Amino acid sequence: MQEFAASLALAAHLVSAGDARLAGIVSLSLGVSLGATLLACALGMPLGAWLAIGRFPGRHTLIVAFNALMGLPSVVAGLFLYLLLSRAGPLGGLGLLFTPTAIVIAQTFLIAPLIVALTRQLIEDAWQEYREQLRSLGARRTRAVATLLWDGRFSLSIVGLAGFGRAIAEVGAVMIVGGNIDGVTRVMTTTIALETSKGDLPLALALSLILIALVMGVNLFAALLRAWAARRWG
Amino acid sequence: MQVLDRLRRAILLAALSLFAVAGAAAGERFITVASTTSTEQSGLFDYLLPKFTQASGIKVRVVALGTGQALDLARRGDADVVFVHDQAAEEKFVAAGDGLRRQPVMYNDFILVGPKDDPAQAAGQDIAEGLRRIAAARAPFVSRGDKSGTHAAELRYWQAAGIDLDAIKGPWYRDTGSGMGAALNTAAALDAYLLADRGTWLNFRNRGKLSILIAGDRRLFNQYGVILVNPARHPEVKAADGQRFIDWLVAAAGQQAIAAYRIGGESVFFPNAAE
Numbered sequence: 381m382q383e384f385a386a387s388l389a390l391a392a393h394l395v396s397a398g399d400a401r402l403a404g405i406v407s408l409s410l411g412v413s414l415g416a417t418l419l420a421c422a423l424g425m426p427l428g429a430w431l432a433i434g435r436f437p438g439r440h441t442l443i444v445a446f447n448a449l450m451g452l453p454s455v456v457a458g459l460f461l462y463l464l465l466s467r468a469g470p471l472g473g474l475g476l477l478f479t480p481t482a483i484v485i486a487q488t489f490l491i492a493p494l495i496v497a498l499t500r501q502l503i504e505d506a507w508q509e510y511r512e513q514l515r516s517l518g519a520r521r522t523r524a525v526a527t528l529l530w531d532g533r534f535s536l537s538i539v540g541l542a543g544f545g546r547a548i549a550e551v552g553a554v555m556i557v558g559g560n561i562d563g564v565t566r567v568m569t570t571t572i573a574l575e576t577s578k579g580d581l582p583l584a585l586a587l588s589l590i591l592i593a594l595v596m597g598v599n600l601f602a603a604l605l606r607a608w609a610a611r612r613w614g
Numbered sequence: 615m616q617v618l619d620r621l622r623r624a625i626l627l628a629a630l631s632l633f634a635v636a637g638a639a640a641g642e643r644f645i646t647v648a649s650t651t652s653t654e655q656s657g658l659f660d661y662l663l664p665k666f667t668q669a670s671g672i673k674v675r676v677v678a679l680g681t682g683q684a685l686d687l688a689r690r691g692d693a694d695v696v697f698v699h700d701q702a703a704e705e706k707f708v709a710a711g712d713g714l715r716r717q718p719v720m721y722n723d724f725i726l727v728g729p730k731d732d733p734a735q736a737a738g739q740d741i742a743e744g745l746r747r748i749a750a751a752r753a754p755f756v757s758r759g760d761k762s763g764t765h766a767a768e769l770r771y772w773q774a775a776g777i778d779l780d781a782i783k784g785p786w787y788r789d790t791g792s793g794m795g796a797a798l799n800t801a802a803a804l805d806a807y808l809l810a811d812r813g814t815w816l817n818f819r820n821r822g823k824l825s826i827l828i829a830g831d832r833r834l835f836n837q838y839g840v841i842l843v844n845p846a847r848h849p850e851v852k853a854a855d856g857q858r859f860i861d862w863l864v865a866a867a868g869q870q871a872i873a874a875y876r877i878g879g880e881s882v883f884f885p886n887a888a889e
Contacts, residue, residue, distance in 0.1 A: 466690045466691070466692050467690055467691030467692050467848060467850055468690040468691055468692075469690075472691070475850070477692055478646060478675065478677060478692070559646075559675070559677035560677070560678070561646075561675040561676060561677060562659075562660075562675075562676065564675055574654075574655075576795070576796070576799065577651070577655055577793055577794070577795025577796050577799070578655050578795050578817060578818060578819065579795060579798060579799060579802075579818040579819040579820030579821070580819045580820070581819070581820050
């Protein structure tokens with residue numbers, strides 16, 4: 381327990397000292413993970429809703445596939461994307477390997493199935509409830525998808541937070557496609573892994589505490605935003 | 615269609631944020647160096663690279679991996695320069711046309727680390743004899759097992775000890791498949807023996823009961839070399855800037871900087887480009 385207290389003090393010191401390097405790492409972590417979450421939501425939520433109310437051959441297979449991909453190991457995703465983005469790979473010409481963009485792509489790739497699967501379930505439940513109503517209004521499918529997504533926005537915010545949680549906690553894929561390059565692609569999780577490797581466990585634990593505080597901060601902000609939005613549009 | 619507009623706006627916002635992140639890192643003059651966990655985890659690069667950047671205006675982006683993995687990465691054209699420590703593998707890399715010339719930069723030494731009370735009585739100055747005693751006692755031994763330079767060296771020493779590892783491997787020999795630091799953490803937790811490079815050891819904080827048991831055997835010599843990835847094979851390689859980094863490393867400025875890097879007053883790497 382003594383170690384924990386020492387790390388807590390170190391974490392407080394790091395934050396209060398306003399260390400520029402730490403600030404850079406924290407803002408990169410937040411930036412890429414929020415970017416990936418937005419991107420995955422923009423792609424995954426409409427797709428999930430379409431899976432919920434669409435009726436076409438292969439739908440059940442797709443649903444099972446997305447549910448299964450929620451458990452995709454991140455090193456597998458990392459390896460796959462590395463082979464794609466490597467100079468010798470099909471997308472090598474884009475020069476994206478070892479850039480923050482590569483991290484955003486990897487995180488999007490990892491959390492999109494989660495967002496599709498959870499959205500699909502939420503919208504399917506809502507569709508059961510409002511199907512008759514929407515039909516009687518003569519709404520077309522695209523319109524119905526948009527309406528259901530908008531009406532379910534408060535429930536869907538938890539889907540976004542789940543995605544963000546997995547994105548910012550991610551280390552395996554980020555290490556492979558980002559390369560943990562100091563000042564370029566070094567994020568919170570890869571820094572923690574590096575300091576653990578150096579045997580500097582107090583610093584690694586202090587950084588972990590900062591990461592946890594950060595995730596809590598984002599969730600708190602989302603909760604406040606949700607409460608404010610509910611008052612306004614509720 | 616207000617709802618669809620909102621969705622469209624959200625998608626646009628997401629796309630914009632992606633480009634903002636991508637743009638932040640662009641427009642900088644840099645080279646990518648594939649190197650080893652030992653050079654990074656010893657803290658050498660933190661000390662050395664800012665000096666080169668100051669002299670040249672070129673930033674150095676280091677991807678730290680085991681030597682085998684670093685060479686693989688370079689073979690695919692994902693790095694401009696490799697800076698590693700497994701002479702046999704490096705020469706193979708150059709012979710296959712993946713790299714241009716291999717130049718020696720610096721050396722340090724491997725050390726055998728183990729629990730202070732040394733149950734296998736391995737301590738001394740003879741690495742082969744030490745390993746024989748560890749194997750005879752079946753004392754816990756942690757291996758990197760990741761095709762790194764240190765792993766390649768470890769396998770050479772088992773061979774020098776006349777021990778057929780495959781024949782006597784048992785639960786006492788733990789193949790961890792991990793980097794130097796992670797392997798040290800494992801050994802500290804298990805009170806096990808392991809082969810480490812001195813640089814990482816000096817910078818390593820979580821030592822537990824471990825201490826240096828064997829050092830100074832001439833066979834424990836650990837040479838680092840630097841190679842420019844062949845631009846004829848990978849046209850994207852930044853040959854001019856990469857060569858400039860290599861030239862700086864082997865010239866007086868780089869060599870003096872390497873010699874000046876110390877941890878707790880102790881030299882970590884010894885420049886030997888001229889030899």
